Amino acid sequence: MRRRSRNRIPLIIMIIIVALFLFISVRFLFDLGKNEPEDVISTFYHYEEEGDFGSAWELFHPVMQERFSKNVYVTERSHIYMSHYGITTFEYEIVVEEEIQNWKMAEDKDTFPTAYKMIVEQQFKSKFGNFTILQDVYAVQHEGEWRIVWEY
Numbered sequence: 001m002r003r004r005s006r007n008r009i010p011l012i013i014m015i016i017i018v019a020l021f022l023f024i025s026v027r028f029l030f031d032l033g034k035n036e037p038e039d040v041i042s043t044f045y046h047y048e049e050e051g052d053f054g055s056a057w058e059l060f061h062p063v064m065q066e067r068f069s070k071n072v073y074v075t076e077r078s079h080i081y082m083s084h085y086g087i088t089t090f091e092y093e094i095v096v097e098e099e100i101q102n103w104k105m106a107e108d109k110d111t112f113p114t115a116y117k118m119i120v121e122q123q124f125k126s127k128f129g130n131f132t133i134l135q136d137v138y139a140v141q142h143e144g145e146w147r148i149v150w151e152y
Contacts, residue, residue, distance in 0.1 A: 037097075039146070117137075135150075
């Protein structure tokens with residue numbers, strides 16, 4: 001008895017189509033929400049939560065980087081959190097988001113055409129007890145990327 005060889009081309013085409021569909025779906029989901037104002041703020045606080053203050057500083061807008069050199073920021077931020085308060089970790093949540101037109105970080109600074117104000121709630125557990133800090137954090141565009149700015 002002779003076996004008929006099946007034509008495997010439809011099976012191969014189906015596998016290629018499914019693989020292509022999965023690849024496109026994963027890329028779409030990965031790019032969804034990328035480069036949004038909330039993303040940069042979440043990334044910033046994720047770095048801070050991990051104690052990676054240098055990477056957090058990199059997400060500042062250049063006007064903020066002028067206020068703090070990277071070395072000064074990393075040293076002071078880690079000193080305040082870890083040395084003064086005895087904090088090893090914290091949790092954060094972005095609780096409010098608002099778009100603001102023609103916003104200034106300080107009276108003597110240039111106006112940003114659009115800024116996104118987000119209130120970040122940080123919950124700390126320290127040797128002095130639990131406490132929460134609310135901070136207004138702004139995301140503004142710089143060279144096509146969202147960057148962090150604080151109000152002064």
